[in-house]
Amino acid sequence: MKPVARLALGAALLGACGVVSALFVVERMGVAPRALAPYVEKRSSGHNPAIVGAGQYASRMLVALDRGEVRQVLQAELHALTLGAQPVAVPDTGGAQRVDVFDIDGLRAAMKEAEPGTVITLAPGTYRIGGRALDANRSGSAGAPIVVRAAQPGSVTLISSALMAVKVGAPYWHFENLTIEGACERDDDCEHAFQVVGAASHFAAVNNTIGGFNAHFKINGSKGRFPDHGLIDANTLFNPAPRATRNPVTPIDLVAASHWTIRSNIIRDFIKLHGNQISYGAFAKGGGSGNVFERNLIWCERELTAQPGQRVGLSLGGGGTGKSSCRDGRCITEQDGGVLRANLIVGCSDAGIYLNSAAGSRIEDNTVLDTSGIDVRYPTSSAQLDGNLVDGPIRARDGALLRLHDNRDAGLWRSFVGHHPVRALFAAPTRGDFGWAGDAPLRADGPAPESREDLCGAARGATRIYGAFEDFTACRRP
Numbered sequence: 001m002k003p004v005a006r007l008a009l010g011a012a013l014l015g016a017c018g019v020v021s022a023l024f025v026v027e028r029m030g031v032a033p034r035a036l037a038p039y040v041e042k043r044s045s046g047h048n049p050a051i052v053g054a055g056q057y058a059s060r061m062l063v064a065l066d067r068g069e070v071r072q073v074l075q076a077e078l079h080a081l082t083l084g085a086q087p088v089a090v091p092d093t094g095g096a097q098r099v100d101v102f103d104i105d106g107l108r109a110a111m112k113e114a115e116p117g118t119v120i121t122l123a124p125g126t127y128r129i130g131g132r133a134l135d136a137n138r139s140g141s142a143g144a145p146i147v148v149r150a151a152q153p154g155s156v157t158l159i160s161s162a163l164m165a166v167k168v169g170a171p172y173w174h175f176e177n178l179t180i181e182g183a184c185e186r187d188d189d190c191e192h193a194f195q196v197v198g199a200a201s202h203f204a205a206v207n208n209t210i211g212g213f214n215a216h217f218k219i220n221g222s223k224g225r226f227p228d229h230g231l232i233d234a235n236t237l238f239n240p241a242p243r244a245t246r247n248p249v250t251p252i253d254l255v256a257a258s259h260w261t262i263r264s265n266i267i268r269d270f271i272k273l274h275g276n277q278i279s280y281g282a283f284a285k286g287g288g289s290g291n292v293f294e295r296n297l298i299w300c301e302r303e304l305t306a307q308p309g310q311r312v313g314l315s316l317g318g319g320g321t322g323k324s325s326c327r328d329g330r331c332i333t334e335q336d337g338g339v340l341r342a343n344l345i346v347g348c349s350d351a352g353i354y355l356n357s358a359a360g361s362r363i364e365d366n367t368v369l370d371t372s373g374i375d376v377r378y379p380t381s382s383a384q385l386d387g388n389l390v391d392g393p394i395r396a397r398d399g400a401l402l403r404l405h406d407n408r409d410a411g412l413w414r415s416f417v418g419h420h421p422v423r424a425l426f427a428a429p430t431r432g433d434f435g436w437a438g439d440a441p442l443r444a445d446g447p448a449p450e451s452r453e454d455l456c457g458a459a460r461g462a463t464r465i466y467g468a469f470e471d472f473t474a475c476r477r478p
Contacts, residue, residue, distance in 0.1 A: 010020035028394055032372035033415050034349055038308070048388075065418040067370060069428060081475050082457060083297050084236035084266030085209045089152050091176050092119060104128060107148075111136055114174070117144035124155040125456075133167040133195070136208040137229040138441070140172030142202070149176035153207060158181050164192040164218070168227075173318040174204040182212030187245040191215060196230065198222030200268040211238045214245055218287070219260070226327060230260040237267045242307055245438040246275030250318070252282035256327040259290045264457075268299040270311065277309025277351075283318035285356070287327035289336035291316075293343060295455050295468075300348035300371075303308070313345035313371060318354030333380045335357045342468045343364055343454050346429065355383055355400070363388060365454070367467035368463040369422070369429045373409065389441065389467030406445055408466045439465045 005275050037059040044055020078084065097115065101107045102123045110120045113132055118140075140146040150156035157179040158165060165180055171338045175194070182190035193210045197201045203219075210216045216237045219227055237251040249272035252262060262282060272279040281298040284291040293314055300311035317334035334357040341364045347350040352371030355361055361376075361383040368374060371391030379399035388394070390409035396402045411421050425441055427433040443464040452460055456474035469475065 015282055030397065032392065033062035033413060036309070037066075038060040048106065049159070061143070062416075064417045066158065068418075068420070068423075070356075074393050078266060078395075080238075080477055081266070081297070082477055083455070084234060084345045084473060085153060085207050085262055086477075087153055087235060090234070091209045092147065092149065092176075095115055099322075102392075103437050106132060111146075111148065114139070114146045116141040116146065119147045119149065122148070122152070122178075123155045124152075126157045126159060129158055129160040129162050129165050131162060132160050133164045136166060136168040136173045136200070136457045137170050139170040139199075140174075140202075142172065144239075145174045145202070146170040146205070147156045147174045147176065148178070148217055150178055153177045153209075154179065158194070160190065163189060164195045165213075166194050168194060168196045168200040168203055169222075169460070170197055171199060171201045171203075173200065174205075174206065174210060174366040176206050178208045180208060184212075186212065186297075187243045188247060191247065192218040192342065194218070195220075196227045198225040200227040202229045203227060204233070205235055206231070206233045206442075207235065209236045209239055210251075211471075213239070213251075214243055214247050216251040217253065218253045219252075219257050221256040223329060226257050226288075228258045228260075230257065232260070232262045232265060234264045235266075237265060239271065239304070240269075241288060242271035242273045242304055243279075244273050248272075249279040250281070250283060254282070254286075254288070254291065255321060255325055256286035256288050257284075257291075258288040258327075260284065260288075260292070262291070262293045262296060264295045266297045266299070268302040269304040271307045278312070278319065279309065280312045280315050280318060280354075281345075283312075283315035283336060285316070285318040285334040286321040286325055287331045287334065290338070290454075291335065292339045292341070294339070294341040295457070296337060296343045298343060298345045298348075298352075300346070302347060311348045312350045312354050313348050313352040313368070314343060315351075315354040315356065316340070316358035317354070320356060322337040331357070333357050336360055337362070338362075343367075343469045344369075344434070344452070344455050346370055348372070352390070352418075353356050355381045357381055358383065362386075362421060365452075365468055366390075367434075367455075367469065368392065369426070373412075376402055387443065387464070387466060389422060389425075391420055406443055408441060434469075436471075440470065 041059040097118045099110045104127045182192045184190035193216045254358045298313040316338040338359045339362045345368045349369040352368035353374040355376040357380040363385045365387040367389045369391045374394045377397045381400040384403040386405040388407040391411045427435040455468040458474045
């Protein structure tokens, strides 16, 4: 539908019940057209053909007004970015004890016998993990982690048909430059690429490409111990097809652990087909604190478009946690002191950012496009928002407390008339072109933040710009 036609249709819909009253009702409802559309279609189903047809038409029109034309964007266009897994190997972080392995049995044996400082290097090739996970149960140390790596990205592929590919239960394990693929007949049987549990503190995953799992990283406590101080840096996480499962689908599923840094990753295409059909790109919940998500590209529906269900970009609190899985056994709050900074979140059928019982949160310099905006919920949520560029509303619900400094967003009512002033700042964001269509949106107040990097790794300039980046071309490799 052309922009003029969308505006005309939206205006007609509003005019039918009076513009002023319609705008008031829309803002009070707090429901984006993209969320209202499936409800309308469901409520009209099972009636006579005229009602069913009207419901389907109304659903399509609501989505068209809110989202415009959603196009599949080809994977190749992400390969040139400085975000996600890179073609150049990260430096070896281990010690002087080198072990070369050439097959899966050799890898299992090396991991079983590893000492602090051991660097296990996989020879180029394909390694098949079947039956049971690779166990990482030996402890490294702060100055001498145990490292499992490929010498060059793309040279080693681990293909897993096990419930989890790698189970990490001890501290200071690093995994670098690997490709890991889930290959199960049933999606229920490929749960995790990594389960990081209990005593597995100071875990690091750097420069890996991982696809075909329900939760690529599952992080949780066990027996009163929690895998704190983890790092997930410069990985590409995706699913090649929708997940036919009722189990949670969240590429980074962090429960009860604290002080993790999730940085510079690409997370895309995480569709859950069954059950509640709700999935998240990444969340931290379960009573942890001090978790930071910064400089990530979250693209909920990049190649897998037009799928049923709801996708949320980033969340502090997720959908909540059962008390038995909470760090304090109660989950008075799901998260304390979490930070979401300089992330680009695109193409979600639900909120780009969702806070659920997340106290003392900081939401800074994010760009949120083609989502239902930022949603902060419940009295136990409090958040300071500054410098965000949001294609949609910033909302507090059910008693949440917001401290809004200087953000640029758009009222919910605009989505019902097909008017998207923030989205219009970009050349063609739904097609992956995040260049400015005209002048960049400058902030009027305040000095530049202290030596903070933007999404692309560039230093913030003296002139401040709303959102995650100043110039998206800096996110492309030379």
